[in-house]
Amino acid sequence: MHIIQGQAITRTFGTGALTTRVLKGVDINVNQGEFVAIMGKSGAGKSTLLYQLSALDRPSSGNILIDGQDILALSETALVNFRLYTLGYIFQDYALIPELTAGENVVLPLLMRGIDWESARQTAQTTLSSVGLPDKYNNLPSQLSGGEQQRVSIARAVAGKPKIIFADEPTANLDSVSGDTVISLLAQLHREGQTIVMVTHEPEYTAHCDRVIYLEDGCITRTEDRTYNQVKDFKPAPAVSDNFARYQNPPN
Ligand SMILES: Nc1ncnc2c1ncn2[C@@H]1O[C@H](COP(=O)(O)OP(=O)(O)O)[C@@H](O)[C@H]1O
Numbered sequence: 657m658h659i660i661q662g663q664a665i666t667r668t669f670g671t672g673a674l675t676t677r678v679l680k681g682v683d684i685n686v687n688q689g690e691f692v693a694i695m696g697k698s699g700a701g702k703s704t705l706l707y708q709l710s711a712l713d714r715p716s717s718g719n720i721l722i723d724g725q726d727i728l729a730l731s732e733t734a735l736v737n738f739r740l741y742t743l744g745y746i747f748q749d750y751a752l753i754p755e756l757t758a759g760e761n762v763v764l765p766l767l768m769r770g771i772d773w774e775s776a777r778q779t780a781q782t783t784l785s786s787v788g789l790p791d792k793y794n795n796l797p798s799q800l801s802g803g804e805q806q807r808v809s810i811a812r813a814v815a816g817k818p819k820i821i822f823a824d825e826p827t828a829n830l831d832s833v834s835g836d837t838v839i840s841l842l843a844q845l846h847r848e849g850q851t852i853v854m855v856t857h858e859p860e861y862t863a864h865c866d867r868v869i870y871l872e873d874g875c876i877t878r879t880e881d882r883t884y885n886q887v888k889d890f891k892p893a894p895a896v897s898d899n900f901a902r903y904q905n906p907p908n
């Protein structure tokens with residue numbers, strides 16, 4: 657079943673001589689439970705495509721159904737609620753609120769969904785523990801490493817049990833150990849049934865993906881289906897257990 661259906665998506669910025677055509681008619685579907693990577697060079701339009709697929713932006717033309725919902729048919733208010741209840745986001749720069757603790761960052765969207773404070777607090781604590789940060793509830797983002805901040809942002813994205821998680825270059829600001837940990841967490845969520853759409857330009861981080869979609873200059877040029885081993889040079893994903901052991905029992 658397609659949880660995302662995108663047809664002939666275009667996105668153009670500006671007008672007249674300053675017009676930039678960033679997406680030039682993209683057809684893309686995502687299956688329920690799939691882990692999809694969108695790969696491509698800087699400037700290819702990956703983030704712009706992800707914003708269309710995740711209802712953070714609206715296409716200039718084309719159709720997008722997310723979980724059966726026609727995004728173009730929603731008012732701004734309805735769109736905010738749709739995102740809040742249905743989708744989770746992970747960004748390259750973590751996008752945590754600096755004045756709030758790690759726990760409060762996770763609690764906030766739960767409170768916005770009308771969940772009571774005590775349940776939200778407990779859910780935040782449990783979710784922080786599940787990403788290997790059981791003792792960081794009261795730390796401000798500035799008191800956490802980049803890798804830890806990204807794990808908080810993953811906790812924030814998943815705490816409300818969204819139907820789809822979107823990640824835009826989630827490892828780009830991280831060292832390779834922290835990057836591995838983040839990818840292992842996403843892979844674990846995927847094994848538990850989570851649908852994930854991730855933008856990356858790092859091929860090694862697509863090892864757990866079911867499908868890799870290549871974007872060049874606003875067009876899809878190639879798709880690799882990993883589930884059927886159609887790619888001859890595809891190397892199976894490394895065991896993630898090592899990474900899990902590493903973040904569950906960090907060296908320090
Ligand atoms: N709001 C915008 N206004 C004008 N141009 C934009 C805007 N957003 C993105 N672009 C342009 O679209 C192109 C693709 O951007 P982006 O989707 O961020 O690429 P990627 O994520 O693949 O690096 C870039 O040339 C960028 O300058």
Ligand SMILES: [Mg+2]
Nearest residue numbers: 702703704825
């Ligand atoms: Mg980008």
